[in-house]
């Protein structure tokens with residue numbers, strides 16, 4: 772009994788946290804030290820197979836700059852999964868991530884599968900947000916949590932596989 776599902780996934784988070792870089796790592800296996808800031812949003816697709824389920828991700832990579840904030844609902848409306856990204860070297864980006872989580876909890880799809888992602892773990896020497904802080908916040912708010920690096924590829928495929936697994940259960 773093969774099953775195909777198509778799902779909308781959205782990435783949200785402060786500018787420069789690595790949303791585009793995570794998607795490019797997952798979709799194309801690429802990483803750029805000088806990744807340009809996204810304007811508005813960018814769209815990508817990728818297919819993952821899990822046992823008998825094929826999941827086609829329609830990925831909306833939103834722009835983190837504050838001036839694009841009002842566009843965000845267009846991208847998270849109808850999304851089955853959301854990835855909220857912060858940068859472990861920036862406490863501000865962690866605070867911004869919490870704001871996104873609150874907005875999604877108030878206005879997102881009630882069955883939304885939400886992941887909190889702490890990116891740039893390759894920059895351990897510049898870390899400002901402890902692993903436990905992210906983990907605790909995620910636990911208290913019913914989110915899944917992963918630390919990643921788009922640069923080293925640490926946990927990037929795992930992130931999308933975890934999301935796919937959760938979607939395949941539904």
Ligand code: GTP
Nearest residue numbers: 786787788789790791792804809835891920921922
């Ligand atoms: P906006 O489009 O402005 O919202 O930014 P974004 O969240 O999409 O971030 P982007 O992927 O453009 O990355 C911003 C910068 O951080 C780029 O210079 C990337 O090379 C860098 N970067 C992204 N991920 C990582 C990572 O895991 N480690 C390191 N060291 N740098 C990263």
